[in-house]
Amino acid sequence: MSRTPPHPAREQIELPMVLDCLSDPIRLAIVYQLAQQEPVSSELCCGDFNGLSGKSNLTYHFAKLRECGLMLTRVAGTNRFMRLRREDLEARFPGLLDAVLKSAAKDADRLQLVAECDVVEAD
Amino acid sequence: MSRTPPHPAREQIELPMVLDCLSDPIRLAIVYQLAQQEPVSSELCCGDFNGLSGKSNLTYHFAKLRECGLMLTRVAGTNRFMRLRREDLEARFPGLLDAVLKSAAKDADRLQLVAECDVVEAD
DNA sequence: TCGATAGTTCAATAAACATTGAACATAGGG
DNA sequence: CCCTATGTTCAATGTTTATTGAACTATCGA
Numbered sequence: 001m002s003r004t005p006p007h008p009a010r011e012q013i014e015l016p017m018v019l020d021c022l023s024d025p026i027r028l029a030i031v032y033q034l035a036q037q038e039p040v041s042s043e044l045c046c047g048d049f050n051g052l053s054g055k056s057n058l059t060y061h062f063a064k065l066r067e068c069g070l071m072l073t074r075v076a077g078t079n080r081f082m083r084l085r086r087e088d089l090e091a092r093f094p095g096l097l098d099a100v101l102k103s104a105a106k107d108a109d110r111l112q113l114v115a116e117c118d119v120v121e122a123d
Numbered sequence: 124m125s126r127t128p129p130h131p132a133r134e135q136i137e138l139p140m141v142l143d144c145l146s147d148p149i150r151l152a153i154v155y156q157l158a159q160q161e162p163v164s165s166e167l168c169c170g171d172f173n174g175l176s177g178k179s180n181l182t183y184h185f186a187k188l189r190e191c192g193l194m195l196t197r198v199a200g201t202n203r204f205m206r207l208r209r210e211d212l213e214a215r216f217p218g219l220l221d222a223v224l225k226s227a228a229k230d231a232d233r234l235q236l237v238a239e240c241d242v243v244e245a246d
Numbered sequence: 247t248c249g250a251t252a253g254t255t256c257a258a259t260a261a262a263c264a265t266t267g268a269a270c271a272t273a274g275g276g
Numbered sequence: 277c278c279c280t281a282t283g284t285t286c287a288a289t290g291t292t293t294a295t296t297g298a299a300c301t302a303t304c305g306a
């Protein structure tokens with residue numbers, strides 16, 4: 001449970017896998033939340049997403065997001081911090097992530113995504 | 124087999140469904156081919172995609188593309204002509220389709236998409 | 247060293263998905 | 277009017293997917 005999990009290299013990131021990853025509502029919410037938080041801190045840890053589903057289900061979705069190259073996981077003690085691989089995605093698929101995020105933002109209600117300020121947890 | 128099949132209204136087009144549709148290599152190839160052909164003629168008929176898979180499998184993928192709002196089917200005699208719903212998609216998700224198409228073009232080899240001039244059929 | 251916290255792993259399950267071939271429907275040309 | 281070309285429908289199949297809970301591992305702080 002200790003070592004950094006494997007990530008694909010930039011050139012290994014595949015378009016169909018990325019689109020498939022983003023097509024799941026829970027994963028889209030994770031990516032969206034990560035993007036929202038970016039101005040404040042570029043990473044969030046697993047627990048910050050507990051509202052979206054159960055822990056073991058989140059582990060499953062985190063793995064998918066990591067394996068398709070959408071995000072990066074950093075292990076720090078008992079926490080795992082994740083952040084978007086913006087640079088790599090922009091290099092591989094220019095404009096794609098932003099277009100998806102903007103589209104998601106437009107439909108935030110419909111997609112039940114958190115509002116900009118709900119990200120701060122309650123305790 | 125005669126009447127025009129149902130299409131979702133513009134406002135019913137959902138982001139996750141669109142992304143999921145585009146995440147399948149065959150459907151991505153269909154959309155890509157449709158986009159390539161646009162300058163020449165804005166529509167293609169089912170048979171133009173026979174290289175991608177068997178007919179009944181294509182029917183299945185066409186239905187998905189239609190139901191998620193990516194393309195429009197027009198019935199003309201024994202043919203079905205399809206075209207991209209560019210305007211509707213641009214209105215709902217600005218920049219998204221273009222970003223996907225540009226990304227697909229970059230990876231055309233990897234994705235086994237047809238080159239710009241292979242679209243013309245052989246006979 | 248103990249206990250709590252954070253997250254993973256595993257097995258089970260139900261649903262959705264892609265693919266196939268055979269049978270069918272429809273329209274148009276000889 | 278039949279024959280052919282175009283495309284659909286249906287049922288069967290095997291695969292992948294998302295979700296759950298229980299058991300587990302590792303780290304930190306008291």
